Amino acid sequence: MRIGQVIGKATMNRQDAAFRAARWLVVNPVEGVHCNSACDTPPPVSKLPSLIVYDQLGAGLHDIVGFVEGAEATAPFDQPTPVDAITVAIFDQIHHRPHEG
Amino acid sequence: MLLCRVVGNAVATCAHPSLRGSSLKLCQREEADGSATSEPPFVAIDHFNAGLHQRVFVSTDGIAARGIVDDEHSPVRNFIQGILDD
Numbered sequence: 789m790r791i792g793q794v795i796g797k798a799t800m801n802r803q804d805a806a807f808r809a810a811r812w813l814v815v816n817p818v819e820g821v822h823c824n825s826a827c828d829t830p831p832p833v834s835k836l837p838s839l840i841v842y843d844q845l846g847a848g849l850h851d852i853v854g855f856v857e858g859a860e861a862t863a864p865f866d867q868p869t870p871v872d873a874i875t876v877a878i879f880d881q882i883h884h885r886p887h888e889g
Numbered sequence: 890m891l892l893c894r895v896v897g898n899a900v901a902t903c904a905h906p907s908l909r910g911s912s913l914k915l916c917q918r919e920e921a922d923g924s925a926t927s928e929p930p931f932v933a934i935d936h937f938n939a940g941l942h943q944r945v946f947v948s949t950d951g952i953a954a955r956g957i958v959d960d961e962h963s964p965v966r967n968f969i970q971g972i973l974d975d
Contacts, residue, residue: 789932789967791899802942820929823897823915836929845903854901854932860951860966864905876912876964877904877932884897884915884930887942 789876791818793831794847798840802864806869810844813875815855823884826852838885853880890970893918895939896930897928907955907963914939914969916947933967934958944973 796814816838822831830850831866839864841855854877861874891932897915901908911934918926934949936957948954955963 789963791929791932793929803966816915817929821919821920846904854899854904856964858951858966860964861953863951863955863964864962866962874964877899877901877908879899881898881900881917882900885941886917886925887894 789856791826791882792816792822792853792855793818793826793837793878794832794839794849794851794853795833795838796849798858802822804870806865806867811846813841813847813853814839815839815873815875818852820884820886823882827881831879832847839873841875842871843875845875845878847875847878853877854879890919891916891949892921893945894925894949895932895935895941895943895945897941900940901955905964907965908934912937912938913944916945916967916969919944928964929948931967933969934965935969937969937972939972946970946973
């Protein structure tokens, strides 16, 4: 799963029937240098492309979330659901110690 | 399978139920020469207790990951598959 910051939410008036009552977040991937402090202070929005992510956890603005992309994003659903990215975890702490050399 | 180095860990109390009991490790992809790639680290579940800065193989097979956490509705995908000795 990748690490991202919730920078907004998306609402849709017309959408697939499978998405009734769904929550959608705008998630911006967090760069490695900001991982350590990301849970305490919102990191700057990175240049990495942001995604619309399905949310079942109730993540809020500036929460640091783990999200999964691809076929695995549909696994939690009983019915076939056209979802390509889903939140899997809301992080409380991230410890990042890059390897040197 | 991705060649990675463990560069940290992550803690999440609010997560998909299938992650309960799994430790979450930050993994940085590496080039063949051991240098880190430019992409940000990602999170993989770890049932091998890999240590900080150990080199590991990470699988991206969602079917195998669902077997590991024993939950067919789990969205997990990345898991540490082995720790490199050398």
